[in-house]
Amino acid sequence: MKTAELQAIYVMWIRQMKKYVRSKSRIVVTIVQPLFFLFILGAGFSSISMPGLGENVEFIHFFAPGIVAMSILFSSMFAGISVLWDKQFGFLQEVLVAPVSRISIIIGRTLGGATTALIQGFIILFIAIGIGTPISGVTGFILTVIFMILISFSAVGFGLILASKMQDFQSFPIIMNLIIMPLLFLSSAFFPVAENKTLLTIAYFNPLFYMVDGLRGSMLGIDNSVIQNPLISLGIVTTICIVMLLIGSYLFSKSEA
Amino acid sequence: MDIIKITNLTKKFDKLTAVEKVSFAVKKGEVFGFLGPNGAGKTTTIKMLTTLLNPTEGTATIAGFDIIKQRNQVRQNIGIIFQEPAIDTDLTGEENLEYHARMYGMSKSERKKRIEEILDLVDLQEKRKVLVKNYSGGMKRRLEIARGLMHYPTVLFLDEPTLGLDAQTRRAIWEYIKKMNKEGQTTIFLTTHYMDEADYLCDRVGIIDHGKILIMDDIRNLKNSVGKDVITLSCDDLNKLKNKLEEENWISKIKQYEKTLTLGVEKGDEKIPIIIEIAQKINVLIKSISVRKPTLDDVFLSYTGRTIRDDEQKNYLGNSMLPRFRGGHH
Numbered sequence: 053m054k055t056a057e058l059q060a061i062y063v064m065w066i067r068q069m070k071k072y073v074r075s076k077s078r079i080v081v082t083i084v085q086p087l088f089f090l091f092i093l094g095a096g097f098s099s100i101s102m103p104g105l106g107e108n109v110e111f112i113h114f115f116a117p118g119i120v121a122m123s124i125l126f127s128s129m130f131a132g133i134s135v136l137w138d139k140q141f142g143f144l145q146e147v148l149v150a151p152v153s154r155i156s157i158i159i160g161r162t163l164g165g166a167t168t169a170l171i172q173g174f175i176i177l178f179i180a181i182g183i184g185t186p187i188s189g190v191t192g193f194i195l196t197v198i199f200m201i202l203i204s205f206s207a208v209g210f211g212l213i214l215a216s217k218m219q220d221f222q223s224f225p226i227i228m229n230l231i232i233m234p235l236l237f238l239s240s241a242f243f244p245v246a247e248n249k250t251l252l253t254i255a256y257f258n259p260l261f262y263m264v265d266g267l268r269g270s271m272l273g274i275d276n277s278v279i280q281n282p283l284i285s286l287g288i289v290t291t292i293c294i295v296m297l298l299i300g301s302y303l304f305s306k307s308e309a
Numbered sequence: 310m311d312i313i314k315i316t317n318l319t320k321k322f323d324k325l326t327a328v329e330k331v332s333f334a335v336k337k338g339e340v341f342g343f344l345g346p347n348g349a350g351k352t353t354t355i356k357m358l359t360t361l362l363n364p365t366e367g368t369a370t371i372a373g374f375d376i377i378k379q380r381n382q383v384r385q386n387i388g389i390i391f392q393e394p395a396i397d398t399d400l401t402g403e404e405n406l407e408y409h410a411r412m413y414g415m416s417k418s419e420r421k422k423r424i425e426e427i428l429d430l431v432d433l434q435e436k437r438k439v440l441v442k443n444y445s446g447g448m449k450r451r452l453e454i455a456r457g458l459m460h461y462p463t464v465l466f467l468d469e470p471t472l473g474l475d476a477q478t479r480r481a482i483w484e485y486i487k488k489m490n491k492e493g494q495t496t497i498f499l500t501t502h503y504m505d506e507a508d509y510l511c512d513r514v515g516i517i518d519h520g521k522i523l524i525m526d527d528i529r530n531l532k533n534s535v536g537k538d539v540i541t542l543s544c545d546d547l548n549k550l551k552n553k554l555e556e557e558n559w560i561s562k563i564k565q566y567e568k569t570l571t572l573g574v575e576k577g578d579e580k581i582p583i584i585i586e587i588a589q590k591i592n593v594l595i596k597s598i599s600v601r602k603p604t605l606d607d608v609f610l611s612y613t614g615r616t617i618r619d620d621e622q623k624n625y626l627g628n629s630m631l632p633r634f635r636g637g638h639h
Contacts, residue, residue: 054414055414056411056413056414059411059414060411060412062411063408063412066408067397067404067408070400070404071397071399071400074440075399141394142391142393142394142396143395143396144395145361145389145391146389146391146395146396146409146456147412148361149359149384149389150409150412150413151381151382151412151413151414152412
């Protein structure tokens with residue numbers, strides 16, 4: 053690979069890191085919001101006996117992987133969609149006339165978006181561990197990290213798809229409220245879905261379910277996930293990730309500034 | 310040597326033909342101006358030449374490289390200053406330049422040296438560490454010009470370089486453009502709808518309207534084609550006076566517009582009394598009359614049949630509903 057291509061990947065990556073570090077409000081919101089969910093919702097629900105949690109599992113511990121997944125999902129998706137900002141503010145043109153391939157630009161952007169999202173994800177993860185969420189050993193931790201990375205890349209890819217199809221940000225709240233939120237509710241991030249046959253059937257068609265369930269199984273131990281074989285969820289999530297990235301890159305490379 | 314060579318370049322958007330069979334060449338070291346009202350096809354042409362849009366038909370070469378088949382070589386050889394601002398306002402001026410240089414494959418020592426040079430050229434040394442969102446409109450434009458020049462482009466494209474800037478900043482930017490053309494031997498291809506800008510900067514201009522080139526020549530030749538002097542007059546019966554004046558052989562060109570007649574003549578101040586006399590003989594009352602040296606506006610008027618300002622007004626009303634992001638923050 054030519055140096056210019058590597059430089060382009062680096063530029064796209066470092067640019068997002070700098071912008072992330074500089075926007076204090078974004079850091080606060082993206083880290084504080086999931087913590088509010090974790091502590092306030094977690095405290096509220098922990099007093100209710102909820103079927104399907106498994107033996108000796110506190111709600112807040114069940115809830116933690118869901119919140120880690122949610123925070124990675126949201127901020128990766130946003131990183132993907134932020135291509136739209138560059139389009140609207142003209143910066144995308146500057147990038148597209150540079151003598152580098154579109155693929156390098158996409159790789160750099162994806163890495164940048166995923167890095168910022170994973171930083172947040174790890175902060176939430178360590179806070180969750182700090183308040184006593186058990187980790188099921190070294191293998192479990194490694195699997196957790198792998199799932200976090202896959203979730204992040206899938207969501208950046210999804211964001212790129214949206215950014216290529218959307219003209220402006222007006223449709224963004226609609227997509228968030230009508231597509232992402234229901235999928236998240238049905239993913240078992242907030243409550244177990246296995247107790248209800250209908251919910252479970254729907255969940256099997258929900259990509260987010262495999263992400264959340266796989267992450268929970270890796271973190272808390274396999275007994276806590278619906279799909280008892282982590283390799284199945286891992287395979288499905290890897291496939292989703294590759295498909296999202298391929299479609300996202302294809303659509304982005306076709307876009308004209 | 311022709312640094313830009315355009316052959317039959319055409320771009321169609323669905324049914325609309327934005328650029329139709331445009332062919333011309335620009336010589337190395339030249340400042341070439343592409344004039345036309347909004348929506349004439351200037352920006353579309355620039356976007357095709359800079360590989361941002363694919364032509365529907367035809368092609369062009371820049372520094373010998375084909376804009377369709379050798380995109381990367383073309384991109385390496387050109388610098389662009391876009392009509393809409395295209396800098397990252399969340400980064401500092403220096404970071405914008407640094408990242409640009411990296412993407413054009415410049416080495417670390419090259420980058421360092423060039424950033425110093427270029428910041429001196431556009432007088433932004435003191436603001437290099439300031440976030441671009443805190444720059445004024447003129448400073449942003451200067452930074453964009455600096456960035457366009459970072460990688461020593463053979464051809465620099467400027468799309469409406471001074472749109473929306475105040476008179477003083479425009480002057481300063483014109484000086485930078487002249488300076489880099491002289492010192493750096495950079496060929497400059499600019500589009501504008503300000504006639505004074507083209508007049509001041511360009512060696513040669515082409516006028517484009519509705520996607521077609523109407524005329525292309527040296528500025529001096531174009532102005533002479535209108536007449537040495539231009540007399541503009543209004544009266545109560547334009548047709549009658551026009552018919553009468555057409556019999557006079559000292560008038561090189563007569564054009565009738567909605568409310569005025571323009572005449573191309575030599576020694577215009579001596580002709581005013583003669584014209585008034587002719588008008589009196591046929592009982593036409595002259596309301597106003599003036600003489601001046603031809604400007605590019607007259608050239609534009611004579612080739613397109615309307616002034617660029619008429620168009621601007623219409624376009625202004627038509628476009629005012631579109632969102633504008635110039636100088637915006639996020």
